Structures are given as structure tokens and as C-alpha cells.
Amino acid sequence: MLKKEILYSLRDISIIPAVSTDIKSRKECNPLRWSIEYCDKFYPIIASPMDSVLDENNWTVYWDNKVNCIIPRTVDVNIRKELCSVVFCAFSLKETKELFIDNNIETQKFYVLIDIANGSMLEEINLGAQLKKKYGDRITLMGGNIGNPQTYLLYDSAGFDFLRVGVGSGNGCLTSTNTAIHYPYASLISDISEMKYRYHSHCKIIADGGMSGYSDIIKSLALGADYVMCGRIFAQAAKTQDELGEELVYRGMSTKEAQKAMGNTVLKTAEGRSVNITKQYTLAGWVENFDSYLRSAMSYCDSRDLKEFREKAICQVISPNSSSQINDK
Numbered sequence: 001m002l003k004k005e006i007l008y009s010l011r012d013i014s015i016i017p018a019v020s021t022d023i024k025s026r027k028e029c030n031p032l033r034w035s036i037e038y039c040d041k042f043y044p045i046i047a048s049p050m051d052s053v054l055d056e057n058n059w060t061v062y063w064d065n066k067v068n069c070i071i072p073r074t075v076d077v078n079i080r081k082e083l084c085s086v087v088f089c090a091f092s093l094k095e096t097k098e099l100f101i102d103n104n105i106e107t108q109k110f111y112v113l114i115d116i117a118n119g120s121m122l123e124e125i126n127l128g129a130q131l132k133k134k135y136g137d138r139i140t141l142m143g144g145n146i147g148n149p150q151t152y153l154l155y156d157s158a159g160f161d162f163l164r165v166g167v168g169s170g171n172g173c174l175t176s177t178n179t180a181i182h183y184p185y186a187s188l189i190s191d192i193s194e195m196k197y198r199y200h201s202h203c204k205i206i207a208d209g210g211m212s213g214y215s216d217i218i219k220s221l222a223l224g225a226d227y228v229m230c231g232r233i234f235a236q237a238a239k240t241q242d243e244l245g246e247e248l249v250y251r252g253m254s255t256k257e258a259q260k261a262m263g264n265t266v267l268k269t270a271e272g273r274s275v276n277i278t279k280q281y282t283l284a285g286w287v288e289n290f291d292s293y294l295r296s297a298m299s300y301c302d303s304r305d306l307k308e309f310r311e312k313a314i315c316q317v318i319s320p321n322s323s324s325q326i327n328d329k
Contacts (some may be wrong), residue, residue, distance in 0.1 A: 006185035010216045010254075011323050016314040021302035026295035028193060032303045035068055036088055036162060036204075037111055037140065039261065042066045043290065044221060046206065048231035049073065049090040049115060052250045056080075059087060062240045065287045066325075068227065070113055089140065090115035098141070100131055117175070118167075119146040120309045125158050132159035145208055147183045149191040155194075156203040163203050164229065165192055169210030185210065186223060189317070193224020208289060214293045215327075221306065222313035230316075237286050238279040246279045 023029065035042040047062050048051050049070035054062065056079050062069040071080055071089040080089040081099060085107040092098065095245045096114050112131070113123050124143055131139055141154055143310070144164030155163045168175040168182045175181060189207050196205060207225035209216050235250045303309035 005182040006282050009184045009315060010210075011327050012184075012218050012317055013186050013219060013315045014322070014326065015222050015297065015301065016316045017111045017217065017300040018302035018312065023298065023299045023302060023304065026292070026299040028304055029295040029298040031291055031294040031298065032066070033226070033306050036142075037068075038067075041067050042293075043287065044227045045217065045226075045290070046070065046227050046229040047112065047234045048208070048229050049088075050231050050235070051075075052235045052248060053231055053236070056083065058239055061283065063087075065283055065285060067234075068285070073115055084110045087111060088140075090207075093127065094115070095135060096127060096131070101127070101134070104274055105135070105138075107138075109138055109140070110135075111142075113142040117145065119144040119155075119164070120148065120151055121258050125154050128160050129158040142206070144206070147181060147188065149183075149188065149195060150272075151164070152195055152203065153199070153201070154206075156199075156201040158166055160203050162206055162227070164206045164208040165189065165225075166208045166210065168307075186219065186315070189220055189223040189225050195308070196224070212327075214290055217290070218297045219315065221294075222301075222309060222315055232277070233286070234283070236277055236280045237283040238281065239283055239284060243279050244282065247276060247280070249274050267299055272302045 011159065031043060032041040033044050036046065038197065043066050045067055047069040049072040051072050051074040054069055054072070056071060056075045059069050059071060071083055071087060073090045073092060074161065077095055080091065083089050085160055088111040089112040094112060094117060100112065114127060116124055128141055128143055131141060134323030140161050141159070142162040143160045145167055146163065146165050152163060166185060166189055169185055182266065189205065192205055204226040205224060206227045206229050208229040209218040209231070211228060211230045211233060220228045233251055235248070238244045240244065298309050299315045301309055303312050
């Protein structure tokens with residue numbers, strides 16, 4: 001079956017400024033919202049659960065800069081079990097069943113990402129429903145990734161609090177390249193956002209993967225994402241000035257090297273890649289710039305908070321020439 005509706009990527013759109021605004025300074029705009037643990041006001045961005053981005057020793061640096069983060073599955077499972085009472089931690093389907101279904105967790109609150117590649121699997125959705133039935137509001141639950149807007153409603157009905165959307169867009173991901181499975185990102189976020197507000201749904205939208213810079217993150221928020229997850233952007237960010245210029249390997253979590261680091265003995269065909277990158281800027285400096293650029297975009301759209309920004313921002317499809325003019329500098 002061939003569907004003829006045109007779908008759009010983030011490069012295919014721009015944001016049109018409001019006709020007028022009474023905002024006199026971008027300082028009037030508030031770019032913060034509740035953290036994914038609901039413990040403080042953070043920026044609407046999340047450092048991806050990748051071992052080339054963060055680990056159990058440096059995740060608090062992100063919190064210090066008001067950036068959300070998730071502990072990756074390469075960290076020892078017993079450490080993740082302890083940390084998930086404070087910060088979101090990623091677990092496989094098997095780990096989630098063994099730790100939280102087959103056993104009881106006594107902590108008052110805990111934060112779990114069921115971390116799989118194909119979020120259309122009913123096994124994940126049903127497992128999430130079981131967790132919510134067993135623990136109720138004690139567990140804050142994240143799932144995904146999904147690449148079909150209709151799947152969002154299944155996660156919302158199951159009680160998930162957050163959902164990662166996007167398949168094959170990540171800089172370390174080759175899924176779409178090799179399997180042809182993909183739903184263009186701007187249309188995916190927009191279609192899910194419209195569904196969320198039409199049905200007054202609870203589940204928050206996390207745009208996950210492939211952000212090339214500040215503009216893509218801001219477009220994703222304007223389209224309706226509640227949060228935006230980034231990998232490579234934060235892998236390239238030095239935690240201190242001394243790290244600037246350091247080289248490292250940035251790798252997708254489905255690469256065979258990452259599979260080994262997660263303890264897998266039977267390795268699957270890799271749908272990710274490894275690339276050499278350099279620490280190009282400090283995390284604090286990147287966040288400072290992001291704060292300014294997001295406030296500025298909000299002021300252009302006559303929006304004092306992120307809710308207004310989502311409601312007022314006009315996302316316009318543009319020509320290839322226009323896209324090249326603003327994206328290829």
C-alpha cells in the first residue's frame with residue numbers, strides 16, 4: 001500500500017514569528033519545566049542513556065546544569081537498581097521483569113525506562129501496564145521508541161508517564177538506513193502532539209534522536225514535544241574546561257561493542273555505528289547558549305512559557321532552497 005500524504009522532517013520547516021508581541025525582553029520568557037523526576041525546574045532536554053554520554057559517576061553534572069538525564073544499561077544493574085529511586089535508569093525487558101515484577105521494590109518512588117528499540121512491541125506496553133497496576137504512582141515510567149503516531153495511544157492507555165518517539169533518527173543509529181523503517185520527524189512529533197491534546201492524554205512526549213543543534217530542539221518543542229532527548233550533542237560536551245579537545249568514540253547502543261558492554265553474549269546484527277568525535281564545548285557553555293536561543297525563539301512567538309510556545313508557535317513547511325539557506329551554514 002502506498003500512502004500519498006507528504007510527511008516532513010525537521011529540516012523541512014521553520015517557525016514563523018508572531019504578528020506582534022508585548023514581550024520587551026527575552027528575560028520575560030521562562031524556558032524551564034518540571035524535571036522528569038518532578039523534583040525541580042529543569043530545561044526541557046534529556047541526555048540520552050548512552051555510555052558515551054554519561055554514567056553513574058558523572059550524571060550529577062547534568063543535574064547541576066538543569067539538564068535531565070537517564071543512567072544507561074551499561075552501568076551495573078545493582079547500581080541502577082539503587083539509583084532509580086533518585087534518577088531515571090534504563091532497564092531491558094528482562095531486567096524490568098526480574099527486578100520489578102518478580103520482586104517487590106520498597107522505595108517510595110522510583111524511575112524506570114524500559115529501554116528497547118522497537119516500541120511497537122506489545123510486550124513492553126503490557127509490561128508497563130503491569131508495573132502501573134502493581135506500583136501505581138510510586139513508579140514513574142518511560143517507554144518507546146515508537147515510529148507510528150497511533151502507538152502513542154496504547155502507551156497512554158497503559159499508564160506510561162513518558163514516551164520516546166522517533167525511530168532511526170539518531171546520529172548513532174542505522175535502523176532507518178538499513179531497514180527503511182522511518183516516520184519523518186516533524187510530522188511524527190506534530191501528529192502525536194495533536195493526538196495528545198485532542199484526547200487530553202497524560203503521557204509526555206519525548207522527541208528522541210538526531211538533533212543537529214539548537215534549532216532542531218526548538219522546532220521539536222514548537223511542534224509539541226514536552227522534552228527533547230540528545231545524544232551526540234552531549235557526548236561532545238566537556239564536563240570541565242580540562243576535557244576540551246579530548247577525543248572519544250560515540251556509539252549507538254545497538255552496536256556490537258555496546259551490546260557486549262551491556263552483558264549480552266549473543267550479539268545481534270548492529271543497527272548502530274561508532275564514530276570518533278572531539279569534546280568541542282563545555283556543557284555549561286552549551287546550556288547557557290541554549291537558554292538564550294530558546295528564550296529568544298519564545299519571545300519572537302509572543303510566548304512567556306513553554307505551554308504558550310507550543311500553542312502559539314507557527315511551524316511552516318518551507319522549500320528546499322529555504323531549508324538550505326538556514327540549515328546549511
